[in-house]
Amino acid sequence: RIFNFVDEKDIVPIGYRHTDWNIKLRHVGMLIFIDSKKKGMIDQHMWGGYQFKNGNLQVTKESLVQFQQAKHAYNMLIMREQVKNLEQLKKKFTASGGGLSSGEQIYLDDSQALAVVSHASSEFKTAMLSVVMVYQKGIQNAEKLWTETLTDARSIGTDLSEGEIKSALAEGGCTEQSIVTEPVNEYKEKINKAKKMAEKFNQLAKEIRGKMTELVQRDQELAKQLKGLVS
Helix, strand or coil, rough: CCCCEEECCCCCCCCCCCCCCCCCEEEEEEEEEEECCCCCCCHHCCCCCEEEEECCCCCCCHHHHHHHHHHHHHHHHHHHHHHHHHHHHHHHCCCCCCCHHHHHHHHCCCCCCHHHHHHHHHHHHHHHHHHHHHHHHHHHHHHHHHHHHHHHHHHHHCCCCCHHHHHHHHCCCCCHHHHHHHHHHHHHHHHHHHHHHHHHHHHHHHHHHHHHHHHHCCHHHHHHHCCCCCC
């Protein structure tokens, strides 16, 4: 995925965010709008207006949300693709009913099977960590929002009891059920789905490594070629 970082204070990319949506302007990748400060024309174009915080480039809130959504979707795609890769690899080892076909021997001889499993494991773990962190952050944000909502309401309704404050919030559609319970349950369900995908992935990787070990044991010549590679 290509991300195109745009400073709207720079005159060169002006028009990327066109007010007339009937006009389809061409651009490369996903547009990320920078939260920049005003500089001279040349400095503005040469990234002089870019602002950083703790080493991170500052972007608009709108672009930050879009970027996070795109990154999350990409991580989910990686997880699905790596599971698919291992499923296809498993088929290669079971196609001959447990024996070693010529195609499988070539595949093993080049040590590609080991590389695929190792790469897939690395990619999957990285994506899995990012996905779970997104959901855990969502849970924290939901709980924080409810706490802040109650705090603000208490500061306004100083003469009201706790029950009266919550009743007033409920009339406006703000309840712990809607702000915390429902979103948190949804996030937890998604975390469980991600963990089930991880269990499936790990089982596939285990089966493939086991099959490779079995094949190596059956073929002494292959064992010499792959000695030390199968753990």
